[in-house]
C-alpha cells in the first residue's frame with residue numbers, strides 16, 4: 001500500500017483517506033490501527049465462496065445435481081455420437097461393407113465409371129487391362145490381401161505404402177472406390193495377354209465375394 005501522508009503526519013484528526021476512524025485502544029508499540037474494513041463486495045465474495053463450498057461438494061459427490069467434468073464429457077460425447085449417427089444416416093454411402101460394394105458390382109454404369117477411374121489412376125501400375133505391371137494382376141484368382149470386396153476396398157483406401165501401392169482414401173470418394181472394385185470384379189478371369197504371374201493366395205471370386 002502506498003504510504004499515506006496522514007499516517008506519518010502529526011495531525012491528530014487521524015482518519016483514513018475514506019474518513020474511517022481509528023480503532024480506539026488498538027495501539028501497539030506506537031502502531032495504531034485504522035478501522036479500515038475490506039470492501040463490502042470482497043467480504044461478500046468471501047462469504048459466498050464459503051457458502052458455495054459445501055453446496056458444490058455435496059452437489060458433485062453426493063446428490064449429483066451439479067455436473068462433474070466427467071459428466072460434462074460423457075454428455076458431450078453422447079451428443080457427438082448422436083451427430084455421428086445422424087450424419088452416417090444421412091450419408092449411407094459411408095457405411096462400407098461387402099454388401100454395400102456388391103450393390104455396385106455388375107451394374108454397367110458403375111463398371112464403366114470404375115473403368116475410367118482405373119485407366120486414369122491405376123493402369124500405370126496394374127496395366128491397362130489390370131493384367132499386372134508393377135502392381136499385381138487383378139484379373140486372376142490370387143489375392144495378396146484377401147478376395148472379398150471389402151479386402152479390395154481396404155487396399156484401395158489405405159494402400160500398401162511399403163510395397164508401392166498408393167492410398168486412395170483421401171483422393172477418391174467412397175463411391176469411386178466402390179466403382180473401382182466393381183471394375184476389378186468385371187475383369188475377373190478375363191485372362192488378358194501378358195498377364196503377370198499370380199501373387200498371393202488363390203480364392204474363388206464371386207460377384208458378391210464376401
Ligand code: HEC
Nearest residue numbers: 121122125134135136143144145152155160163164165180
Ligand atoms: C504406384 C503404383 C500403383 C498404383 C498407382 C496403384 N497400385 Fe494397386 N497395387 C500396387 C502394388 C505394388 C500392389 C501390391 C501390394 C502388396 O504387395 O501388398 C497393389 C495392390 C493392389 C490391390 C490388392 C491386390 C491383392 O492381390 O490383394 C488392389 C485391389 C489394387 N492394388 C487396386 C488398385 C487400384 C484400384 C488403383 C487405382 C485407384 C491402384 N491399385 C493403383 C501398385 C499400385
